[in-house]
Amino acid sequence: MKSEANQVDQTSREKLMKSAEHLFAERGYDGVSVRDIANDAGVNSALVGYYFGGKEGLLAEVYTQRCGLLRDERAQLLAEYSAGGKTPSLEEVLEAFITPSLESARNGEGRRSLPHIRSILAAENSSLLEKLVAENFDESSKIFVKALGKCLPHLTHEDVLWRFHFLLGTIYYTATGPHRIKALSRGRCDPSDPAATKEELIPFLVAGFTAPSAAKGNKRRGRGRGNGTVKS
Amino acid sequence: MKSEANQVDQTSREKLMKSAEHLFAERGYDGVSVRDIANDAGVNSALVGYYFGGKEGLLAEVYTQRCGLLRDERAQLLAEYSAGGKTPSLEEVLEAFITPSLESARNGEGRRSLPHIRSILAAENSSLLEKLVAENFDESSKIFVKALGKCLPHLTHEDVLWRFHFLLGTIYYTATGPHRIKALSRGRCDPSDPAATKEELIPFLVAGFTAPSAAKGNKRRGRGRGNGTVKS
DNA sequence: GTCTATAGCTGGATAGAC
DNA sequence: GTCTATCCAGCTATAGAC
Numbered sequence: 001m002k003s004e005a006n007q008v009d010q011t012s013r014e015k016l017m018k019s020a021e022h023l024f025a026e027r028g029y030d031g032v033s034v035r036d037i038a039n040d041a042g043v044n045s046a047l048v049g050y051y052f053g054g055k056e057g058l059l060a061e062v063y064t065q066r067c068g069l070l071r072d073e074r075a076q077l078l079a080e081y082s083a084g085g086k087t088p089s090l091e092e093v094l095e096a097f098i099t100p101s102l103e104s105a106r107n108g109e110g111r112r113s114l115p116h117i118r119s120i121l122a123a124e125n126s127s128l129l130e131k132l133v134a135e136n137f138d139e140s141s142k143i144f145v146k147a148l149g150k151c152l153p154h155l156t157h158e159d160v161l162w163r164f165h166f167l168l169g170t171i172y173y174t175a176t177g178p179h180r181i182k183a184l185s186r187g188r189c190d191p192s193d194p195a196a197t198k199e200e201l202i203p204f205l206v207a208g209f210t211a212p213s214a215a216k217g218n219k220r221r222g223r224g225r226g227n228g229t230v231k232s
Numbered sequence: 233m234k235s236e237a238n239q240v241d242q243t244s245r246e247k248l249m250k251s252a253e254h255l256f257a258e259r260g261y262d263g264v265s266v267r268d269i270a271n272d273a274g275v276n277s278a279l280v281g282y283y284f285g286g287k288e289g290l291l292a293e294v295y296t297q298r299c300g301l302l303r304d305e306r307a308q309l310l311a312e313y314s315a316g317g318k319t320p321s322l323e324e325v326l327e328a329f330i331t332p333s334l335e336s337a338r339n340g341e342g343r344r345s346l347p348h349i350r351s352i353l354a355a356e357n358s359s360l361l362e363k364l365v366a367e368n369f370d371e372s373s374k375i376f377v378k379a380l381g382k383c384l385p386h387l388t389h390e391d392v393l394w395r396f397h398f399l400l401g402t403i404y405y406t407a408t409g410p411h412r413i414k415a416l417s418r419g420r421c422d423p424s425d426p427a428a429t430k431e432e433l434i435p436f437l438v439a440g441f442t443a444p445s446a447a448k449g450n451k452r453r454g455r456g457r458g459n460g461t462v463k464s
Numbered sequence: 465g466t467c468t469a470t471a472g473c474t475g476g477a478t479a480g481a482c
Numbered sequence: 483g484t485c486t487a488t489c490c491a492g493c494t495a496t497a498g499a500c
Contacts, residue, residue, distance in 0.1 A: 012465080028356040030262035033493060044467055049495060051465095116355075122409055123352035124260040130411060141416060161421045162432040165413040169405030170398040177354055177404070179362060181397040184373060189393045199448065200394040204440040211439035214432045244483080265475055276485055281477060283483095 013051045015041035021062045025113035028120045029059060060132060063121070066114045067136035073100035074140060078147065090151040094167070094205050095198070097144050101171050102194040115175035148209065156215045163209050170201060245283045247273040253294045257345035260352045261291060292364060295353070298346045299368035305332035306372060310379065322383040326399070326437050327430070329376050333403050334426040347407035380441065388447045395441050402433060 010018070019041035023032045034055050038045035052058040077096035081088035088096070101115060121129035141164070149160045178191035191197050242250070251273035255264045266287050270277035284290040309328035313320035320328070333347060353361035373396070381392045410423035423429050 028262075030260075031356055034495085035493080045494090046467070046496080047465080054495070055493095119351060119408075120355040123348075123355045124263055133412065134415065137412075138416065141412075145416070158417060158421055159432070161413055161417045163436055164416075165405070165421065165423065166402040166433065166436055168409070168412070169403070170401040172409070173397070173401030173404050176351070177400070180365065180369075180373075180400070181393055183366065184370065184377070184396075185390060185393045189390055189397065191397065200391065200446045201398065203443050203446045204395055204398055207443035208436040208440035211435050214435045216431065266477085267475075277476090278478075278485070279483080287476065 012041070012043040012047050015043055016048060016051065016058065017062055017065070020058050021066065021113050021117070024059065024062065024120065025116040029055075029124050034058075056128065059117075059121075060128075063114075063117055063129075063132055064136060066117070067132075070100050070114055071136065071140045074144070078144070087150060088147065090148070090206055090209060091202060093144065093147045093151060094202055094209075097167070098171060098198065098201065098205075099194075101175070102197055115172050119172060119176045152209060155209075155213050159213050159215055162214075166208065167205055170205070174201070244273070244275040244279050247275055248280060248283065248290065249294055249297070252290050253298065253345050253349070256291065256294065256352065257348040261287075261356050266290075288360065291349075291353075292360075295346075295349055295361075295364055296368060298349070299364075302332050302346055303368065303372045306376070310376070319382060320379065322380070322438055322441060323434060325376065325379045325383060326434055326441075329399070330403060330430065330433065330437075331426070333407070334429055347404050351404055351408045384441060387445050391445050391447055394446075398440065399437060402437070406433070 016037060020032075020037045023037055023040060026032075034048045035045045037058070038048060048055060048058055052061055074097055077099060078088065078093065081092040081096055118129070118133070121132075145160055145164050148164060149155070149157065152160060155163075174191040174197055181189050181191060189196075189200075248269060252264075252269045255269055255272060258264075266280050267277045269290070270280060280287060280290055284293055306329055309331060310320065310325065313324040313328055350361070350365070353364075377392055377396050380396060381387070381389065384392060387395075406423040406429055413421050413423060421428075421432075
């Protein structure tokens with residue numbers, strides 16, 4: 001009965017993290033005070049210092065934990081699509097990468113708070129966060145870039161990286177700036193609906209990724225416009 | 233000699249706006265104090281109150297001005313591609329929309345500060361900014377969405393809006409989060425290089441936009457999966 | 465582990481001289 | 483228009499009682 005993630009009987013530490021995640025995602029880092037967080041959590045503000053060493057430590061803890069969950073969900077989906085040694089299709093790789101970031105639902109109220117937090121930090125506290133991002137995602141990203149490359153032998157490694165970058169843009173913007181398109185479409189396009197978003201995003205990305213290589217002179221093999229076959 | 237945009241002989245007001253744009257883009261809204269801005273501009277901090285009514289007024293002024301420039305550059309490029317009543321191609325429409333946001337070079341040090349500021353505000357001060365975005369971009373966006381739709385008669389209006397949304401994501405993320413991919417590629421993919429970015433982005437987007445409609449049941453005309461032809 | 469109380473700082477705004 | 487000086491709110495962090 002004293003298991004780690006008990007919902008009804010949360011420790012103050014857990015309450016703080018939960019409230020922090022929620023409020024940071026909603027109002028940014030500087031937009032929320034330690035008092036706000038403590039108040040929302042129903043605990044004393046001094047505990048932030050006690051448990052996390054300060055506001056920044058709390059943020060790092062929240063971010064790192066959430067990153068871990070997202071990373072694991074992605075990895076698990078990719079593993080499912082790779083079951084029995086089969087090579088996942090482009091759609092499947094994209095789906096494994098995208099789905100968990102659209103609906104980090106499985107974990108309580110996590111929602112799409114992570115991209116939110118990430119974008120907030122990129123804006124407000126980039127120096128602190130750049131390390132966290134690298135620590136938490138570089139390895140995972142490399143795995144997905146590799147998987148994408150396997151599906152797209154006609155592309156150079158740089159092409160794949162560029163398109164992976166564009167993919168990240170669509171995800172982050174979907175999570176952080178859904179208002180514009182919702183307004184422009186008078187509510188008919190809703191990026192906060194994961195199913196609807198995926199239905200539009202996946203075909204868009206599949207086509208984009210499948211486009212011919214854009215590398216100047218295509219240096220896939222020596223030079224010339226070496227097309228197809230090779231690599232690993 | 234007293235023309236409005238004099239570079240050597242700037243008014244305090246202009247100096248403040250220039251410094252504010254620079255610093256907001258670099259360190260966010262809450263990350264910069266009025267004193268910082270005034271100091272960078274070499275003028276007295278009290279002038280922020282005098283000219284702009286406060287920090288927030290200064291921000292709104294900077295943002296609105298920069299939006300206007302971007303909007304005009306886009307409109308001009310689109311007009312050039314539409315010269316003589318010709319209908320611009322998909323590539324041309326995309327290029328007209330994208331180019332100015334990658335290199336707001338024409339105007340002094342403007343650089344890519346606008347998406348930066350925008351993303352920062354979306355994170356920190358969304359309530360204030362949502363109005364500014366709508367005021368400054370909704371009209372322009374509709375023009376481009378319409379132009380895109382003309383190139384893509386096989387898509388529903390919603391499809392076009394969704395893809396426009398994804399397009400925005402790639403642009404914003406390129407401007408605000410270039411570090412990840414630069415690190416992952418060990419410097420070989422550099423999103424802060426407009427030419428390189430365009431070379432990769434345009435083919436990606438052209439393919440993505442050209443993909444078949446993703447609308448469920450494609451409600452382009454009544455129902456069924458009505459493909460192609462119709463619309464206006 | 466949890467609380468109260470407060471120290472110590474920083475920032476936005478502004479009154480009023482020039 | 484521009485400056486100095488200052489007020490006051492709000493924050494983080496922490497010392498120390500329980």
